[in-house]
Amino acid sequence: MSSTSASVLLSVLKLIDKHDLYGQVAYPKHHKQSDVPDIYRLAAKTKGVFINPAFIEPFGLTLIEAAAYGLPIVATKNGGPVDIQQVLDNGLLVDPHDQQSIADALLKLVADKQLWARCRQNGLKNIHLYSWPEHCKTYLSRIASCKPRHPQWQRSDDGAETSESDSPSDSLRDIQDLSLNLKFSMDGEKSGTSVNDNSLESEGSIDRKSKLESALLAWSKGISRDTRKAGFSEKADHNSSGKFPVLRRRKHLVVIAGL
Structure with missing residues (x-):
């Protein structure tokens, strides 16, 4: 037994002796898990109270x-017992640091037979709310009450169209627009760079940019041409502004990224 446990037990024994409570206090040294229900039953049968301070x-x-x-x-009024008491309504909450409050609550339940009986009845009546079937029922009802959510891409401007489109040409047109903007962006970076910076830039970097522009433009134009042949061409979006076009609302969006 640890020194802390020994100190607590010694204090209990001294109080038993001081108030002549021999035969009135039980403190089993060991008990099996199967003995726990009988301990609860014995305490309830003798009109006792369970305390967790x-x-x-x-x-x-x-x-x-x-x-x-x-x-x-x-x-204790600190933590989970607050919620349990709200559901079961079968006892009293106390400040664990206030010894007098604990003593008053115990005496109140033991002395007031009607209060004791009411707490006992409430506990037995409401305990089913903490059963697994009730928990599952509540959980499933909460899930069923949730409305299905379908995320959608929306235009950022106030005059955006509200219709949704599943046409593949929407995505293809966005890809083509992005590729063109990428080309313009790269051209702008090249033209805005000073002579000294151009002299420091390696030929390999220029070749990689050129190849990326050519490949992306050729790929997007080829797919767009095939799409028009299949009858999926649509009117171009003239409302797009800024460096990159604003995404239209659609159910599916495919993003292709390369490094």
Whole structure:
């Protein structure tokens, strides 16, 4: 036994002796898991109270176990017991740092038989809300209440068209526009570069840019031509502005990126 546990046990024994509570306090040294239900039943049968005065209780499973056997509770007001008490309404919450508050709550439940009986009845009546079937039912009902969401691309300007299009030519036209803008952007960078910068730029970098421009333009024009033959050509979008065209709303968008 650790020094902390030994100190607590010694304090309990001294209090038992001070108040002459021999035969009134049980502190089993060991117990099996199968003994726990009988301990709850014994406490409920003798009109007792289950207390969990933890400084912070993340959930409070023992409180639910006690309620399942009709045992009223006194629990910390810090953490999960607050939610449990709101659902079960079978006990009192206390400040774990206030000894007098804990004592008053215990005495109130033990002395007031009607309050004790009401807490016991509420616990037995509401405990099903913490069962697995009830949990699954609540979970599925929440999912069913969620509306299906279909993300859509929208134009950023106020006068955007609201119709959706599934035509492949939309994506192909965007690809072609992007390729043209890429060419213009590269040309602008070349023309705006100083003579000193041009002298420092390697021939390999220029060749890579030229090849990228040519390949992208040829690919986009070839696909666009094949698409027009198949009857998918559409009216060009004259409302696009800026360096890159604004995306139109559509159900599917294909992005092809290369490094």
